[in-house]
Amino acid sequence: MKYAELVLKPEIQTALHEMGYEDLTPIQEEAIPHILENKDLIGLAETGSGKTGACAVPLVEMVDPAIREIQALILVPTRELAQQYVSEIADVSKHSDVAPFAMFGGFDMDIQRAKLKDGVHILVATPGRLIDYIWNNPLPLDNVRTVVLDEADEMMKMGFIENVDFIFSCIMQEVQTLLFSATMPKAVARLAKMYQTDPVRLELNKDQVAPQSLMHCFRVVKHGNQEDELYDYLRSNEIGQGLVFCNSRSRSSQLFRQLRSTQPSVEIIHGGLDQPQRSAVFRKFKSKEIDLLVATDVAARGLDFNKVTHVINYDFPMSDEAYTHRTGRAGRMGREGVAVTFVTNRDLGALGRLIRANGIEPVWLGEEPELHSSRPSGPRRRRRGGRGPGRSSRRRSRPKK
Numbered sequence: 001m002k003y004a005e006l007v008l009k010p011e012i013q014t015a016l017h018e019m020g021y022e023d024l025t026p027i028q029e030e031a032i033p034h035i036l037e038n039k040d041l042i043g044l045a046e047t048g049s050g051k052t053g054a055c056a057v058p059l060v061e062m063v064d065p066a067i068r069e070i071q072a073l074i075l076v077p078t079r080e081l082a083q084q085y086v087s088e089i090a091d092v093s094k095h096s097d098v099a100p101f102a103m104f105g106g107f108d109m110d111i112q113r114a115k116l117k118d119g120v121h122i123l124v125a126t127p128g129r130l131i132d133y134i135w136n137n138p139l140p141l142d143n144v145r146t147v148v149l150d151e152a153d154e155m156m157k158m159g160f161i162e163n164v165d166f167i168f169s170c171i172m173q174e175v176q177t178l179l180f181s182a183t184m185p186k187a188v189a190r191l192a193k194m195y196q197t198d199p200v201r202l203e204l205n206k207d208q209v210a211p212q213s214l215m216h217c218f219r220v221v222k223h224g225n226q227e228d229e230l231y232d233y234l235r236s237n238e239i240g241q242g243l244v245f246c247n248s249r250s251r252s253s254q255l256f257r258q259l260r261s262t263q264p265s266v267e268i269i270h271g272g273l274d275q276p277q278r279s280a281v282f283r284k285f286k287s288k289e290i291d292l293l294v295a296t297d298v299a300a301r302g303l304d305f306n307k308v309t310h311v312i313n314y315d316f317p318m319s320d321e322a323y324t325h326r327t328g329r330a331g332r333m334g335r336e337g338v339a340v341t342f343v344t345n346r347d348l349g350a351l352g353r354l355i356r357a358n359g360i361e362p363v364w365l366g367e368e369p370e371l372h373s374s375r376p377s378g379p380r381r382r383r384r385g386g387r388g389p390g391r392s393s394r395r396r397s398r399p400k401k
Contacts, residue, residue, distance in 0.1 A: 001029045008061050011095035016057070019091055025050035030202045032058050035146075035178060040199035042192055043180045049204065051180045055148055056089045059122055062146065065097035068119030069143035073171075075127055075164065077155045078298070079104040079275060080282055085124045085150070098122065105129045106275030113137055127155065127163035134170060146176040149191065156187035168195055183321065214327055214337045218351065219365040223344040226314055227258060233312070233340060234263070234292075240309035241285075244294045245326050247315040255314060256294045265291040271298045297322060305329050313341040320354050340365070 001024045003016045024032070027045040034041050035058040045051055059072045076082050086102035093100065101115050103125040112133065116123075123130075133139060147168070149155065155164065177196045181188050192199060221229045230244070244259075246252040249270045256268040267290045269281045278298075284290045288307050294314075308330045317323040323341075330337030343351050352371035355362055 003057075006032065006057075008057070009096065012057065012060055012092060015092050015095050021053070025053070026204050027051055027202065028054040028057070030204065031055075034200045035059075035176075036061065038176050040176060040196040041178045042184075042196070042199045042201045043178070043204075044182070044184060044202065045180070045204040051150065052085055052088045053092075055150070055178065055180070056085070056092045059146060059148075060089060060093045060096065060098050063093075063098045063121045065099075065121065067143055068099075068121075069140055070116075070120055070123045071143050072122040072146045072148070073141070073144050073167075074122065074124040074148040074150060075130070075155070075167065076124060076150050077126065077158055077160065078151075079106065079126060080278065080298070081151060082124045082126055083279065083282070086122075089122055089124070093122075100124065103129050103133065104275075105132075109133070109136075127160045127167060131163055131166060134167075139170075141171050142173065144171055144173070144175055146178065147171065147195075148178045148180070150180045152179050152181040152188045152191065153183045153185055156185060156191075161187055161191075164191065182324070214330060214339050215363055216327070216360045217338060217340045217363045217365050218343050219340065220348075220367065220369050221342045221344060223346065226342050227255065229342055230255075230312065230314060231262070237310075239291070241288060241290075241305075241307050242292050242310040242312060243305070243308055243326075243329050244292065244312045244314050245317070246294065246296060247318060249296060251315060252294050252296050259292065259294065263292055265289075266294065267292075268294045269298060270296040297326070309337060311337070311339045313339070316341060316343055316347040316350065317354075320357055323354055324358065343369075 003021050003024060004013065006013075006024075008016075027043060027049045031041060031043050031054040035055070043051060043054065055074065059074075063071050074085055076085060082102040082104045086100045089098075089100040098121050099119055100122040101112075101120040101124070103112050103116075103123060105126065105128060107129075116137075116139065149164065155161075177199070179188070179192055179196065179199070219229065219233075234242075244255065246255060249272050252268055252270050256266065259266045267281050267285065269278060269285075273281070281290070281293070285293050286305060286307075311327050311330045313323070313326060317326055327337075327339035330339060341351075348369055348371060351369075354360065355371070
């Protein structure tokens with residue numbers, strides 16, 4: 001289905017055309033008509049499936065610009081996702097009078113207060129910051145018609161359930177509630193039962209936990225030898241734009257210090273940076289001023305880096321969900337992408353479980369390890385002997401510093 005087939009205001013169709021939006025993704029095709037019909041909705045879909053657009057387009061369509069009050073409230077777990085959401089909404093609404101705004105910590109409260117006083121139609125907020133504002137300032141919510149909980153499973157994991165309950169308690173009228181999540185843990189199911197009425201349930205990820213447009217590559221390395229292996233991979237493969245994930249700030253900082261002496265365009269992002277620094281790095285990476293970004297999992301949830309070609313797990317992810325959300329930064333919305341994961345012998349058990357649970361067809365860079373009972377059923381998996389997908393090379397020495 002194409003966007004041109006949707007019954008939308010002309011100014012929205014013009015914006016979508018300028019954004020290059022032609023075909024709807026599966027989640028957009030399924031969700032948008034239900035949202036426009038004012039139905040409650042649960043959307044379970046893989047990362048990178050276009051959930052932000054599935055919300056932004058109908059919300060802008062449903063807003064009445066003549067009412068200078070908040071009509072849609074979107075709750076997200078992180079500052080970066082709030083910025084991404086409001087950017088998407090701003091693009092969709094650029095030819096209309098719809099005013100979106102993002103509220104999150106680390107940003108001047110006086111500026112947020114002035115902006116809300118001037119009039120906001122769609123408010124995107126992190127729960128903690130929104131509650132902080134409500135406690136200290138009047139915030140009329142009586143014109144809110146739609147509440148969106150995006151990355152709901154992550155919000156529950158981060159301990160926001162009481163905050164979400166409080167925010168709903170501040171809304172007296174009945175509202176349309178849209179819940180988007182990659183998974184459906186008990187806490188998210190409780191939210192749906194409590195705040196939704198006969199919701200439409202869309203499960204587009206039921207049989208595809210891992211992103212399907214990715215090539216999932218794995219290389220078994222000696223513990224402590226990941227840095228040399230990373231240098232070899234970067235030198236042996238053409239990488240348009242890459243994300244390199246580490247499990248901790250200290251690991252990412254150490255790797256960044258090593259890489260910046262040899263890589264012409266590399267930056268780092270982790271939760272220890274202040275908000276202006278994080279925003280600047282994300283902005284540069286999204287505009288492709290940065291080719292390689294070393295990151296902790298702060299960059300792994302919900303963020304739309306649509307030019308990323310490669311995700312490299314320098315450290316083996318600490319959970320199956322972490323793997324899915326990290327690797328989902330590449331291969332978004334059907335684009336081709338490559339995920340490379342370095343695996344030590346101590347990770348082999350977890351790797352077997354990951355492959356089996358996510359239905360991954362692995363590509364081995366080098367020797368294929370014995371995964372015993374963790375080996376998934378199905379056809380024989382592919383094997384490559386080279387250093388990267390589609391290419392082979394002799395082992396190269398680590399560049400001098």
